[in-house]
Structures are given as C-alpha cells and as structure tokens.
Amino acid sequence: MSPILTQNEEENSSTEIGLVRVPNLHVHTMAEDVLYHLGLGTLTHDLPAMFGDVKFVCVGGSASRMREFVGILCTKLALSETVQDPIINLCGNNDRYSMYKAGPVLAASHGMGVPSMSILLHELIKLLHHARCRDVTVIRIGTSGGLGLEPGTVVVSRSAVDARFQPQMEQMVLGKSVVRSTELHAGLAAELVACGRAVGGFQTVLGNTMCTHDFYEGQARLDGAVCTYSHEEKLVYLRAAHEAGVCNIEMESSVFSVLCRLSGLQAGVVCVTLLDRLAGDQVSSPHDVLAEFARRPQHLVVELIRTRLSGLEKQRRDCAAPGHAAP
Ligand SMILES: O=P(O)(O)O[C@H]1O[C@H](CO)[C@@H](O)[C@H]1O
Numbered sequence: 001m002s003p004i005l006t007q008n009e010e011e012n013s014s015t016e017i018g019l020v021r022v023p024n025l026h027v028h029t030m031a032e033d034v035l036y037h038l039g040l041g042t043l044t045h046d047l048p049a050m051f052g053d054v055k056f057v058c059v060g061g062s063a064s065r066m067r068e069f070v071g072i073l074c075t076k077l078a079l080s081e082t083v084q085d086p087i088i089n090l091c092g093n094n095d096r097y098s099m100y101k102a103g104p105v106l107a108a109s110h111g112m113g114v115p116s117m118s119i120l121l122h123e124l125i126k127l128l129h130h131a132r133c134r135d136v137t138v139i140r141i142g143t144s145g146g147l148g149l150e151p152g153t154v155v156v157s158r159s160a161v162d163a164r165f166q167p168q169m170e171q172m173v174l175g176k177s178v179v180r181s182t183e184l185h186a187g188l189a190a191e192l193v194a195c196g197r198a199v200g201g202f203q204t205v206l207g208n209t210m211c212t213h214d215f216y217e218g219q220a221r222l223d224g225a226v227c228t229y230s231h232e233e234k235l236v237y238l239r240a241a242h243e244a245g246v247c248n249i250e251m252e253s254s255v256f257s258v259l260c261r262l263s264g265l266q267a268g269v270v271c272v273t274l275l276d277r278l279a280g281d282q283v284s285s286p287h288d289v290l291a292e293f294a295r296r297p298q299h300l301v302v303e304l305i306r307t308r309l310s311g312l313e314k315q316r317r318d319c320a321a322p323g324h325a326a327p
C-alpha cells in the first residue's frame with residue numbers, strides 16, 4: 001500500500017528545526033535518490049560535503065545570468081577563495097540545467113516556464129534535504145513585463161497570482177485539480193525592497209506578479225503567431241490585472257512559491273521589468289540596455305546576501321565574546 005502523508009507526518013517530516021522539508025514519505029524510504037536532471041545522486045555524490053553549507057539558493061532563467069551572478073557575488077563579497085576558478089557547472093553530465101556554487105550560495109538556471117522550474121525545484125529541494133542544509137532562503141532573479149511601470153523598475157513579489165489574479169496555482173494530480181497557495185514570505189519581501197532602495201540607481205516596488213503559462217496569448221500579446229483578440233480587449237485585460245494589484249508578468253513564480261512553501265523554505269521573487277505592457281508588446285530595447293536591466297535584481301540580491309551574512313558573522317562574534325552567556 002502507498003504511504004499516505006497526513007498533515008502531522010507532513011509537519012514532522014523535518015522535525016529538526018531549520019532543515020529543509022521533503023513532504024513525500026516515499027523519498028524517505030528510497031535506498032538511493034537519483035537527481036536525474038541535476039546529474040547528481042545520493043549514492044554517487046557526497047551531497048552533505050558538497051552542499052551542506054548552502055544558505056542561499058538563487059535561481060534564474062538562463063545559465064549565463066546565473067554564472068554572471070556568481071561572478072558579481074564573488075567580487076562584492078570577496079568569496080573568491082571559496083569558489084573554483086574557472087567557476088564550475090555542478091550539473092556536469094546533464095545539460096538541462098546549470099548550477100554554480102560560491103561559499104554558502106548556490107545559483108541555478110531554471111529554463112522557461114512552470115514545468116521547467118518545477119522539475120528543477122523538486123530536485124533542488126531534495127538536494128538541500130539530502131545535504132542536511134539548514135535555514136535556506138531561495139530567491140528567483142528574473143525578468144518580466146511591467147504594468148504601468150517605467151522599464152527597468154525592479155518588482156519584489158508580494159504574491160504570485162494566476163491569470164484570474166488569484167494568489168493560487170492549480171495543478172492536476174492523478175487527474176484531479178489541486179489548488180495551492182502562492183503567497184510569498186512577507187518578511188523576506190520587505191527586506192528585499194529595503195535592499196533595492198539601499199543599492200539605488202533604479203526603482204524598487206512591492207506588488208503582485210502574474211504567472212502565465214505562455215509568453216504570447218497567455219500574456220495578452222498581439223505579436224504572437226496566433227492571436228484571437230483585439231487591441232482594445234488586450235488593454236481591458238491588462239488594465240484589470242493592474243487594478244487587481246498586478247505589477248508585472250512572468251512565467252515561473254507560481255510553482256516557485258508553491259514548492260518553496262510546502263518545503264518550509266523562505267522564498268522571494270525579484271524581477272526587473274523589460275518593458276511596459278500597457279505601452280507595447282515587443283522587447284525591443286538595445287541589448288546593452290536589457291543586459292543592464294537584468295543585472296539590477298542581481299545587485300539587489302547580492303546586497304541581501306551581504307547584509308544577512310554580516311548579521312550572522314556579528315552573531316557569531318558576539319557569542320564567542322568573553323562573558324557571553326549561552327541563552
Ligand atoms: O528572465 P527569466 O528568469 O528567464 O524569466 C522570464 O523570461 C522568460 C520569457 O522571456 C520567462 O521564463 C519569464 O519568466
């Protein structure tokens with residue numbers, strides 16, 4: 001008989017505080033877990049030795065963005081002694097995703113769309129669990145289309161919402177509809193907004209992010225190969241989204257929120273807007289402008305990691321100081 005996960009068991013599947021939860025009893029009875037798309041496994045790799053110190057996981061669509069992010073991180077945080085040179089892709093024998101590590105930070109590409117993000121996250125969450133990582137924060141660093149915002153504005157997501165502007169995601173499981181919450185961690189979102197303002201040089205706003213299953217019709221574009229609605233109908237829909245609190249549109253935040261929530265991970269989404277969708281559909285700014293926009297969420301997240309790590313270092317020093325009494 002298949003094990004059934006009760007709510008109690010789900011809560012107890014990670015009884016040690018801070019450990020990453022895998023709410024799937026089957027995984028806990030497997031002799032080996034092959035993380036196929038990452039090219040890693042529990043019997044072939046010493047996951048605690050390779051990843052046990054990870055505190056931050058940052059994910060974004062493309063491999064080159066995540067490699068660039070690790071480069072910026074190493075420079076700004078002087079992490080060069082804890083990273084291999086050249087920076088090594090840890091998904092060595094599988095080219096579906098790319099993954100890089102610098103000190104306590106793991107950066108991975110997730111490709112485009114919910115299915116691709118979902119596969120990466122299932123395996124990444126199990127990786128963190130098998131590696132016995134504690135107190136991990138996960139952040140998506142992405143691009144998006146904005147609504148009524150100047151291009152280049154960075155949006156920190158309060159919640160992912162679906163195409164009806166609801167903070168939920170529907171997933172078909174065994175042919176039945178399962179609806180799950182897509183709310184993100186409010187405290188982390190506030191910290192991310194503060195980091196954006198501290199970095200400066202661009203606007204950072206807090207708002208809802210609509211996650212769609214398509215870049216063209218799904219995002220009410222007029223420039224796809226197929227389109228069945230008018231310019232006016234497009235604007236009615238996008239204005240309704242805007243009025244419902246949607247600041248930007250992208251394609252992965254819903255499943256990202258759901259899987260991180262179910263695993264007890266603090267999760268945040270930080271996406272720059274490449275264009276204002278109320279003004280047009282084509283992403284036509286010059287390459288160097290788009291590349292600079294795409295770096296903005298990276299700088300913001302580096303600032304969050306810098307702040308958090310210096311807080312941890314201060315705590316460690318305070319605890320080691322003579323006369324410090326254990327709590
Ligand atoms: O910039 P990234 O993170 O790749 O994400 C956004 O860009 C892609 C579409 O161009 C979608 O995957 C969307 O979510």
Ligand SMILES: O=c1cc[nH]c(=O)[nH]1
Nearest residue numbers: 143144145249250251
């Ligand atoms: O309009 C846009 C731009 C980037 N990514 C999206 O999903 N939509």
